[in-house]
Amino acid sequence: MAEAQNIPAGSTTTGSxxxxxxxxxxxxxxxxxSFDVADFPVPHGREEEWRFTPLERLRGLHDGTxxxxxxxxxxxxxxxxxxxxxxxxxxxxxxxxxxxxxDRVAAQAYTSFEQASVVTVAKEAVLAEPIRxxxxxxxxxxxxxxxxxxxxxxxxxxxxDHTGDAVLAANVDYVLGDGAKxxxxxxQDWDETAxxxxxxxxxxxxxxxxxxxxxxFGGDLVRLHPRVSYAGTGxxxxxxxxxxxxxxxxxxxxxxxxxxxxxCKSNAAYKGALQGDGAHAVWIGDVLIQARAEGxxxxxxxxxxxxxxxxxxxxxxxxxxETGEIVGAGHASATGRxxxxxxxxxxxxxxxxxxxxxxxxRGFFAELVQQIGLPDVEARLLDKIETELKxxx
Amino acid sequence: xxxxxxxxxxxxVEADNATKEILKGVDLTVKQGETHAIMGPNGSGKSTLAYSxxxxxxxxxxxxxxxxxxxxxxxxxxxxxARAGLFLAMxxxxxxxxxxxxxxxxxxxxxxxxxxxxxxxxxxxVKETMSQLQMDPAFAERNVNEGFSGGEKxxxxxxxxxxxxxxxxxxxxxxxxLDVDALRIVSEGVNRVRESGEVGTLLITxxxxxxxxxxxxxVHVFANGRIAESGGAELADKLENEGYEAYVxxxxxx
Numbered sequence: 001m002a003e004a005q006n007i008p009a010g011s012t013t014t015g016s017x018x019x020x021x022x023x024x025x026x027x028x029x030x031x032x033x034s035f036d037v038a039d040f041p042v043p044h045g046r047e048e049e050w051r052f053t054p055l056e057r058l059r060g061l062h063d064g065t066x067x068x069x070x071x072x073x074x075x076x077x078x079x080x081x082x083x084x085x086x087x088x089x090x091x092x093x094x095x096x097x098x099x100x101x102x103d104r105v106a107a108q109a110y111t112s113f114e115q116a117s118v119v120t121v122a123k124e125a126v127l128a129e130p131i132r133x134x135x136x137x138x139x140x141x142x143x144x145x146x147x148x149x150x151x152x153x154x155x156x157x158x159x160x161d162h163t164g165d166a167v168l169a170a171n172v173d174y175v176l177g178d179g180a181k182x183x184x185x186x187x188q189d190w191d192e193t194a195x196x197x198x199x200x201x202x203x204x205x206x207x208x209x210x211x212x213x214x215x216x217f218g219g220d221l222v223r224l225h226p227r228v229s230y231a232g233t234g235x236x237x238x239x240x241x242x243x244x245x246x247x248x249x250x251x252x253x254x255x256x257x258x259x260x261x262x263x264c265k266s267n268a269a270y271k272g273a274l275q276g277d278g279a280h281a282v283w284i285g286d287v288l289i290q291a292r293a294e295g296x297x298x299x300x301x302x303x304x305x306x307x308x309x310x311x312x313x314x315x316x317x318x319x320x321x322e323t324g325e326i327v328g329a330g331h332a333s334a335t336g337r338x339x340x341x342x343x344x345x346x347x348x349x350x351x352x353x354x355x356x357x358x359x360x361x362r363g364f365f366a367e368l369v370q371q372i373g374l375p376d377v378e379a380r381l382l383d384k385i386e387t388e389l390k391x392x393x
Numbered sequence: 394x395x396x397x398x399x400x401x402x403x404x405x406v407e408a409d410n411a412t413k414e415i416l417k418g419v420d421l422t423v424k425q426g427e428t429h430a431i432m433g434p435n436g437s438g439k440s441t442l443a444y445s446x447x448x449x450x451x452x453x454x455x456x457x458x459x460x461x462x463x464x465x466x467x468x469x470x471x472x473x474x475a476r477a478g479l480f481l482a483m484x485x486x487x488x489x490x491x492x493x494x495x496x497x498x499x500x501x502x503x504x505x506x507x508x509x510x511x512x513x514x515x516x517x518x519v520k521e522t523m524s525q526l527q528m529d530p531a532f533a534e535r536n537v538n539e540g541f542s543g544g545e546k547x548x549x550x551x552x553x554x555x556x557x558x559x560x561x562x563x564x565x566x567x568x569x570x571l572d573v574d575a576l577r578i579v580s581e582g583v584n585r586v587r588e589s590g591e592v593g594t595l596l597i598t599x600x601x602x603x604x605x606x607x608x609x610x611x612v613h614v615f616a617n618g619r620i621a622e623s624g625g626a627e628l629a630d631k632l633e634n635e636g637y638e639a640y641v642x643x644x645x646x647x
Contacts, residue, residue, distance in 0.1 A: 305491075336490065340450060345487040348447050349497075349553065350475035350504035359500060363491030363536075 033100035037064070037111040040104035049103050052282040052314050054250055057221045059141070059167045059195050061105045066167055068112060072140020073166050075117055078132040082125040083156075086118045094118060095147055098173035099201025099227055102256075106199040106225065109169035112143035119158070123151025123177060130157040130374075137166025137194055144170030148184070152177035152205070157374065158184045162218075165191040171199045176208040178232065183211040185377050189384070190218035192249070199225040204264070206232025213372055214253060214270075216243040217384055221250045228266065229258040239268040241283075242368060242381065244388045245311065247276025254284040255300070259293040268300035271368050273361055273388075277310035283333075285317040289326060297327035304335040305364045307357065358389050395425040395462055395478060395560035397446075397593060402457035404438075404445045415441045417618035418457070423561055423593040430596045430604060430629065433615030434637040439597045440484065442615070443565040446595075447481040448474050461561065476505055478560030482550040482567050489537035494549065495519070497537045498556060505557050522555045526582050544575040551582035562586065563595040568603035580606030601633045616640035 030047040031040045042063045043050040050062075060066035077085050088095070095116055101107035119131060133146070148158055154177065162168075176182050188196060196219055204210045216222050228237040237257060245251045257266040272281045285300045304313040317331040338360050346356035365385055369378050404416035415438045423429050433439050445452045446459060448471040459466040461477055469477060489497065498519060503509045510518070523530065526548045538546055547567055554562055564583065568576055584607060586592050596607060604612075604626070612628040613620045614637070621640045622628065 341487045342489050344447075344449055344471060345483070345489065346497075346501075347471035348475055348481055348483075349501035349557070350472050351500055352472050352504070353470075355500070355504070359492050359496070360489060363489075363493070363496070366491070 029102060033102045034107055035096060035100060035110050037104060037107040040107050043104055049254070052280075053223060053252060054221065057195065057250065058105065058197065061108060061167065061169050061195065061197055064108070066141045066169075068114075068143055069140035072138060073142035073144065073168055074134075074136045074138060075144065075146075076134045076136070077117060077119060078134075079119065080127050080129040080131070082122055082127060083131055084118075084120040084122070086120075087115050088118050089115060092116065092118065094149065095145060095173070098147075098175050098203040099199065099229065101171065101199055102225065102227075103199075105169050105197045105223075106171055109143045109171050109198065110145065113145040113170070114143075116145035116147060118147045118149070121148075121150045121154040121156045124153045125151070126155040127157065130159050133158065133160040135160060135162045135168075135170075137162070137164035137168060137190065139165050141167040142170070144168065145173075146170065147173045147175065148182070149175040150177055150180035150182050153179040155181040156183075158182065159377070160184065160186045162186070162188045162190055162196060165194050167195045169197045171201065174200070174202040174210065176203065176205045176210055176235075178206040178208060180205055180208045182209070183213070183374070185213045185215065185372075185374065186224075188214075188216040188218055188222050188224075190222070192218060192220060194219045195221045197221075197223045200227060202226075202228045202237065204228060204230045204235035204237055207234040209236045209238075211238045211373075212240065213377070214239075214241040215381060216241070216251045216253070217388060219249065219251070223250075223252040223254070225254045225256070227256045227258070230261040230264045233261050233263045235261070235264045237264075237266045239266070239270075240368060240371060241270035241272075242365060243270070243272040243281060244385060245272060245274040245279040245281045246388065246391070248278045250280045250282075252282035254282075254286075256286040256288070257298065257300075259287070259289040259296045259298065262293055263295035264293065265296075266298045266300075269368055269371070270301070271303045271305075271365060272313070273305045273307060273364065274311035274313060275307040279311035281311075281313050283313075283315045285331065285333075287319045287329070287331070289319075289321045289323060289329060291322040294323055294325040295327055296329065299328065299330045301332045303333075303364070305361065306335060306337045307361070354389075358386070361385060361389060395593060397423040397466075397479075397561045398458075398460045399446075400458045402442075402445070402459060403455045404441055405453045405455050406441075406451055407453075414455070415452075415618055416445065419619055421613065421620065423595055425560060425593050426590045427611065428587060428594040428596060428607065428609045429611045429613060430598060430609035431613050431615050432598055432601070432629065432632055434641055435599065437615045438618040439615050440565055443481055443563045443595075443597055446474075446563055447471065447479060472504065475557075475559075476507075480554055480557055480559035480562045482547075482554055482562065482564045484566040484569060486538045486541075486546045486550055488539045490539055492537050493534055494537055495533040498533075498553065501553065502556055518556065522552055525585070526552055527578055528552065543570040544572070547571060547575065547579050548582075551579050555582055555586055558586070558589070559592060561593045561595065563597065565597045566599060567596075568598055568600060576603060577606060583607055601629045604629050614640055
């Protein structure tokens with residue numbers, strides 16, 4: 001895991017910088033964004049957006065054969081005072097404002113959900129406690145939609161916990177009013193059989209700050225699209241992610257930051273550890289700086305630590321810059337191995353193998369965990385990392 | 394008194410789908426307080442001896458025994474050997490990203506000593522040792538061996554030697570790639586440990602230069618996978634004048 005841009009042999013990390021008038025981020029997709037599943041052909045697996053995903057493990061979410069079972073997934077929302085929680089029908093005008101589905105499964109989710117949860121934080125309300133959304137799978141197939149909307153200058157923390165077993169396609173919209181501050185922690189702590197696909201759309205208002213922390217530990221297949229665009233100037237987005245991909249798991253995070261307005265900032269940092277045969281992590285980091293987005297400042301980074309043989313990482317940062325009038329734009333991707341020589345070195349200093357591995361993994365994640373800024377979430381993550389380490393190898 | 398006994402040690406490696414024997418019957422006894430220099434040409438098996446003693450998985454022991462105070466070293470895992478009192482200062486120390494030197498040293502000292510060192514005395518101990526090795530205190534916050542210069546890596550190895558206080562220290566070409574100043578500083582560190590009288594030192598080197606700073610009690614010439622000749626410090630002088638040629642050209646079997 002050397003410095004940025006250093007891509008060791010054996011990894012499948014690729015990177016590219018395109019400077020083009022036409023957005024390849026858009027053209028790389030096999031169909032334009034749409035709310036209607038019928039606008040997307042059933043993927044065959046060779047499309048750019050599907051080529052890393054084992055379609056046969058989507059359990060029919062991609063081809064229309066996964067039928068909602070009803071009551072398959074329970075959503076419970078706990079919110080402090082100053083927050084309105086509603087369950088609304090498909091026709092609610094507030095839904096779908098933050099972004100349009102970009103692939104067939106996200107569109108399937110939007111086409112198929114029957115009710116949506118809407119969480120609204122009134123303008124200027126500053127919440128003392130987090131809003132907690134528990135999404136618990138009870139073994140069924142479900143489609144869902146959630147909206148979290150913050151009025152101007154409101155401040156909130158939302159923790160979404162995914163547990164249990166489910167085949168779930170669900171999108172989440174975050175709409176931030178001017179000057180609002182939202183931190184979202186989405187934890188995918190599924191049972192090892194679960195399938196979870198979803199698109200997270202954030203629409204960041206003028207001078208608003210959005211911080212997303214995506215933590216993926218569980219599931220047979222998890223594929224998430226955290227996406228950000230800006231509704232005004234001066235917005236900031238931080239996208240942090242942490243994943244621990246075990247034997248046989250497929251965990252895929254496909255980010256897009258669309259700098260569509262001037263003077264906005266974004267910073268993406270995802271780190272993952274992998275262990276065990278068939279562990280597969282995919283990270284796609286697309287950043288688009290549109291011609292009108294002067295004064296943009298963006299950086300994206302993905303680091304992977306491969307702990308054992310048999311694990312695979314695909315990391316693809318992609319930066320598209322349509323204007324030269326920017327503050328900064330950069331990306332880095334590196335995949336390193338915890339290899340036998342490192343293990344030998346630590347053990348030759350008396351440190352047992354298990355502790356050596358723990359030392360390296362903790363060190364790898366520590367810097368990112370410290371940036372979360374929520375002590376209870378940080379402590380829980382460190383605990384979870386310990387558990388993951390103990391669970392295998 | 395701690396004694397490392399190596400008897401008839403044969404070691405092989407797998408290379409290009411073939412097994413190659415590198416050590417062909419090494420006999421050596423290192424007692425606490427003694428310093429043995431092992432000298433020999435490139436490819437004679439010196440480093441293989443060092444790594445085999447530490448337990449590197451690349452090397453397969455095919456015959457012989459190694460004991461430390463009667464305990465079978467070859468039965469121990471790598472970390473058990475270190476906790477039993479073996480230390481290998483490596484020629485090419487490995488980078489460990491994400492792990493700071495201070496965290497590493499403390500974890501290691503805790504493992505070797507069997508309990509966590511008391512924080513206050515530990516900090517002082519590390520600071521003093523680093524300053525004797527002329528290491529910047531900021532060094533402690535860097536990641537282990539990451540971006541270290543050759544000299545910094547060697548100082549870091551000797552820092553560990555001083556802190557871990559092994560019974561037997563194996564120094565694998567610690568002198569290689571060091572300028573005269575760094576060689577002196579590193580040698581002084583080794584000498585501080587030797588002066589305690591509690592360590593047996595196995596100094597593996599290609600050059601006689603380091604022996605001006607670290608005086609050996611015994612010098613062994615290593616050639617073709619075994620010790621070809623043993624003597625006192627005067628043997629080093631002979632090597633200095635005559636080189637290894639006599640041993641390389643069939644001298645080893647003489």
